[in-house]
Amino acid sequence: MEMEIHFPGGKRVTSTYKGFTVETDQPKSEGGDDSAPEPYDLFLASIGTCAGVYIVYFCESRKIPIDDISMTLHFERNETSHLMEKIAIDVKLPADFPPKYKKAVIRAAQMCTVKRNLVQPPEILVTANGET
Structure with a gap:
């Protein structure tokens, strides 16, 4: 790729x-x-939208409407390193969301591939014209 x-x-x-x-x-x-947007804004957006896609798949497979579901990302940045120290995703579920699926939808959001790449980061190599 x-x-x-x-x-x-x-x-x-x-x-x-x-x-x-x-x-x-x-x-x-x-x-x-x-x-x-700044590149880092897209990084944050990729975390939220990736988690959101997993919620969509979860709900679609159970025929749960997603119209009234939303999410908010809250983040805390270290002022010295300028790196994120905490990113919290708050899934807002409607009142009629099936209670038996609340924990499961949270687990679905946690399966986000972007998040999993942060937990197990890839090696990143930078070269110029194929040379280091």
Whole structure:
């Protein structure tokens, strides 16, 4: 698998994968145009949307409507390292959500592949023209 990364100008960086282009930019305070999310914003969004997909699959397989389900991500960043110290996902279930599935839907969200990659991170190698 391969993803292409391009530098269209300014502080913008784009990725192209599976026919989709994802744009990023930096805020004006960092010299960007604030025209797109920062890359780290997409990282956080990938955690939430990945957990959300697992909830969708769980509910669909049990014919539970998802219209009134939502989630909120709360996160705490270390001011020195600028890394996240805690990311909490709060799944908001409607009053008529089957009580017997509440713990199971939480477990489904925890199965998110993005989250599991953080627990068991891949090796990341950086090269230039194939050389270190």
